[in-house]
Amino acid sequence: MTAKMSSTLQGAMEDLIKVFYRYSGNEGDKYKLNKKELKKMFQEELSEFLNGSNDPGMVEKIMTGLDDNKDGEVDFQEFVVLVAALTVACNEFFVDCLKENKGSS
Ligand SMILES: [Ca+2]
Ligand SMILES: [Ca+2]
Numbered sequence: 001m002t003a004k005m006s007s008t009l010q011g012a013m014e015d016l017i018k019v020f021y022r023y024s025g026n027e028g029d030k031y032k033l034n035k036k037e038l039k040k041m042f043q044e045e046l047s048e049f050l051n052g053s054n055d056p057g058m059v060e061k062i063m064t065g066l067d068d069n070k071d072g073e074v075d076f077q078e079f080v081v082l083v084a085a086l087t088v089a090c091n092e093f094f095v096d097c098l099k100e101n102k103g104s105s
Contacts, residue, residue, distance in 0.1 A: 019045060020079050032073035035063055049086065 006014065023041040024033045033041065039059045042050050050058065066078045074082075 016080070016083060017076070020076055024076075029073060032071075032075045033079065034073050035060070038063055038074055046086070 019041070020033070021030075023037045024031060026037050026040070028034050042059055042062075055061070062082065063074065066074050066082050068078050068081075069075075
């Protein structure tokens with residue numbers, strides 16, 4: 001692919017799409033993540049997030065929460081909701097860190 005220089009945000013979006021399809025294509029519907037695919041993605045891409053929680057049923061809970069149309073799988077649209085929610089959580093954490101750093105200096 002003779003890609004033009006893409007902006008950071010555009011690159012992030014492309015990465016998001018690539019990550020989704022890397023896992024969604026493993027089995028069943030190529031365009032959706034089943035529970036196994038979702039779990040694999042969490043283990044490989046969000047391991048820190050998973051390790052932060054001691055709840056073994058978390059992937060299942062996330063899956064149920066994400067599956068808006070109740071078809072038992074997570075499609076790209078549902079996946080983006082997850083990423084947006086995680087990004088907001090990360091941002092809050094990041095902002096807290098910035099504030100703490102400011103206070104200590
Ligand atoms: Ca699939
Ligand atoms: Ca769904």
